[in-house]
Amino acid sequence: xxxALTLTFITTLTVLxxxxxxxxxxxxxMSLIQKSDPDPIIxxxxxxxxxxxVASIKKDVAKFDELYDVAVIKGDEEILVAYKVKHMQRFHxxxxxxxxxxxxxxxxxKENFIVSSDYKIFLEAxxxxxxxxxxxxxxxDAKKKLxxxxxxxxxxx
Amino acid sequence: MGNKKPESKEVEQYKQFEKNxxxxxxxxxxxxxxxxxxxxxxxxxxxxxxxxxxxxxxxxQTAGNPTxxxxxxxxxxxxxxxxxxxxxxFAGAGSAVPVTGFGNAVISAAIEHRTEGFVLGVGGNLFKLxxxxxxxxxxxxxxxxxxxxxxxxLGAI
Numbered sequence: 001x002x003x004a005l006t007l008t009f010i011t012t013l014t015v016l017x018x019x020x021x022x023x024x025x026x027x028x029x030m031s032l033i034q035k036s037d038p039d040p041i042i043x044x045x046x047x048x049x050x051x052x053x054v055a056s057i058k059k060d061v062a063k064f065d066e067l068y069d070v071a072v073i074k075g076d077e078e079i080l081v082a083y084k085v086k087h088m089q090r091f092h093x094x095x096x097x098x099x100x101x102x103x104x105x106x107x108x109x110k111e112n113f114i115v116s117s118d119y120k121i122f123l124e125a126x127x128x129x130x131x132x133x134x135x136x137x138x139x140x141d142a143k144k145k146l147x148x149x150x151x152x153x154x155x156x157x
Numbered sequence: 158m159g160n161k162k163p164e165s166k167e168v169e170q171y172k173q174f175e176k177n178x179x180x181x182x183x184x185x186x187x188x189x190x191x192x193x194x195x196x197x198x199x200x201x202x203x204x205x206x207x208x209x210x211x212x213x214x215x216x217x218q219t220a221g222n223p224t225x226x227x228x229x230x231x232x233x234x235x236x237x238x239x240x241x242x243x244x245x246x247f248a249g250a251g252s253a254v255p256v257t258g259f260g261n262a263v264i265s266a267a268i269e270h271r272t273e274g275f276v277l278g279v280g281g282n283l284f285k286l287x288x289x290x291x292x293x294x295x296x297x298x299x300x301x302x303x304x305x306x307x308x309x310x311l312g313a314i
Contacts, residue, residue, distance in 0.1 A: 032211065119207075120216040152216055 031069075031126040032119060035084075038129040040072040043142050050074060053108070057081065060107060066096050071125035075146045078112045080153075082122040093117050116153050124149045191251030194244065198255045202228050225256050232257035236264040262286035 040054035066089040073080040209220040235241040270278040
């Protein structure tokens with residue numbers, strides 16, 4: 001009995017641990033459990049106007065009481081807005097997403113937004129933010145990563 | 158079913174007599190055990206969901222599928238080792254209601270009928286218990302989908 005239990009435990013642990021292929025950094029690693037508040041990122045031309053735009057978007061989204069962490073990434077065509085919802089407010093996720101979408105569309109009608117409350121999207125956004133600090137990480141890589149995040153967001157099953 | 162004959166005096170007397178000797182079911186204690194063990198199983202499931210989100214490219218929406226598969230697989234192993242049966246005796250519904258109970262139902266039927274051969278024994282009886290879960294699961298999903306479709310068509314949602 002004890003042997004069987006130990007065997008199950010070891011098997012499970014081995015399967016779970018050996019299959020890790022994480023390239024997540026320390027910062028992004030903690031973002032699932034604590035507030036990380038990443039800076040907004042701009043991937044294409046970084047003009048003053050763009051900086052103001054992403055900062056303003058982040059500020060507007062962060063105003064929602066139900067949220068506690070917001071990440072904004074501006075790509076060539078789309079702006080990704082990822083956020084974390086407070087635990088007890090997670091029952092109203094669809095409503096909150098609708099409200100944020102509506103607010104963004106009204107305030108920034110020219111921009112194309114992708115809004116997500118998914119932990120994974122937020123985690124990837126923070127990871128991209130961390131990678132951007134690395135001088136070896138090119139803009140092309142960053143754009144590729146953003147495309148991957150958007151593809152993830154659109155994936156349903 | 159509703160028009161039962163009124164019970165005779167002797168029967169009622171016997172029932173009263175029997176009640177005095179009957180062991181009382183510890184309903185509250187059973188509920189508490191089921192709650193704690195069921196909650197623990199769900200906690201493990203949540204941890205596995207985060208594991209898939211964190212280390213693989215699964216989002217919150219898509220991580221459910223591999224999580225269910227992993228939980229069922231673990232419960233199948235535990236059933237084979239004879240651990241899950243003991244857990245079932247201790248926790249009752251707490252171990253049967255989560256998806257792990259499904260794995261337990263499949264494997265315990267397979268073990269029971271192993272002596273009757275692989276085709277007629279294992280193959281024929283594998284879903285003896287779990288079959289009702291599949292049937293009513295599919296049927297209730299159909300009913301809920303039907304109600305949702307009707308409500309959408311009527312414009313209520």
